[in-house]
Amino acid sequence: AQSVTQLGSHVSVSEGALVLLRCNYSSSVPPYLFWYVQYPNQGLQLLLKYTSAATLVKGINGFEAEFKKSETSFHLTKPSAHMSDAAEYFCAVVSGGYNKLIFGAGTRLAVHP
């Protein structure tokens, strides 16, 4: 069965610093991977997805992620953090044949001045 593990439940960065949120996946088949963001008291919004095309995926709000099969990783990065990036970030993988999303435990990103 497919699964994802997010390393670090809390990440804190300074405004303008690099953001790196880690996600490792486990999958017996080529995975479909997603990063979602959840702002306080809101639903989830897709940041980007990997669907076996380019390994470097660019998303919204300046985020990108690189799929590395050898490391089974799909880490999310942003060169320069903004205060508005403070949110909960979820990595997810499609599992099985019914488009079932399996989510990681989430990483809370805090951005301080």
Place this chain on the structure above:
Amino acid sequence: DTAVSQTPKYLVTQMGNDKSIKCEQNLGHDTMYWYKQDSKKFLKIMFSYNNKELIINETVPNRFSPKSPDKAHLNLHINSLELGDSAVYFCASSRWDRDNEQFFGPGTRLTVL
């Protein structure tokens, strides 16, 4: 225009009561989902419907009964509410293909007293 909407946004009720949450999507998708997010922000799929047919039914107490009257609507009825049912419930929708993103509603915060 709201893509995926849920009502109500907040639901406070007593143990033992029966309650329903409604979800509607105007994206023309054929697949809809219910997720539960617990107090630690962990997201887990509960049910999924494709063209009004139940296709995912995770290990959920049978007090929870989803109903899809048409492709644009998916409701969740909960009988005999328990304290442990307190959570945020998210509805989502997507096209059927595995690489398609799921669009999430704003969530319904259920509090059982």
